[in-house]
Amino acid sequence: MIDHSGLSVSDFEAAKAFYSAALAPLGSRYLFTVPPEHTEGVAVGGFGQDRPQFWIHAGAAQSPPVHFAFTAASRAQVDAFHAAALAAGGTDNGAPGLRPHYHPDYYGAFVLDPDGNNIEAVCHAPDATT
Template identity: 85%
Template sequence: MIDHSGISTSDFDAAKAFYSAALAPLGSSYLFTVPAEHTGGVAVGGFGQDRPQFWINQGPAQVPPLHFAFTAQSRAQVDAFHEAALAAGGTCNGPPGLRPHYHADYYGAFVLDMDGNNIEAVCHAPA
C-alpha cells in the first residue's frame, strides 16, 4: 500500500550511519543521494533493496516522533537488526520477541533512533 516514506533528522550523517547499520541485516542499504540542486541544499537520501523506499532528510525531527516497521524475512533478521541498531547508537525500545497481543506469529524488535523515532523490524512467519 505504501510505496515509500521518510523522516526528517536533526543530524543527517548520524542518521545515515545509523540506518545503514540497522537496515543492513534486512537486506537494505543506502542507495541514493538527491543532488543538492534539487533539494535547495538540504541533504536527502534513500534506503532500500532495489530502489529507495525509506528516505531521510536534514531538518527538525518530527514531533511527536514517528514509528516505522520494516519487514524481516526471518526471526534471525529481527535479532540481527536489533543488535546492529543498538551497536549503531540506537536505544532499546523492546527486545526481540513474540508479540502475541498483536498477532500469534508477530516477532518484532524496537529501537529508538537518535531523534526518538520508534524503529522496528518485524517477521510474521511462524517459527
C-alpha cells in the first residue's frame, strides 16, 4: 500500500549511521543521496533493498515523534535488528518478543532512534520451531 515514506532528522549523518546499522539485518542499506542541487542544499538520502523506500532528510526532528515498522522475514531478523539498533545508539523501547494482543504470530522489537522516533521490526510468520 505505501510505496515510500520518510522523516526529518536533526542530525543527518548520525541518523544515516543509525539506520544503516539498524536496517542491515533486514537486508536494507543506504542506497541513494539526492544531489544537493535538487534539494536546495538539504541532505536527503534513501534506504531500501532494491530501491529507496525509507527516506531521511536534514531538518528539525519530527514533532511529535513518529512510529515506523519495518518488515522482517524471520524472528531472527527481528532479534538482529534490535541488537544492531541498540549497538548503533538506539534506546530499547520493547525487547524482541511475541505481541499476541496484536496478532498471535506478531513478533516485534522496538527501539527509539536518535530523535526519539519509535522504530520497529516485525515478523508475522509463525515460528518454524513450533
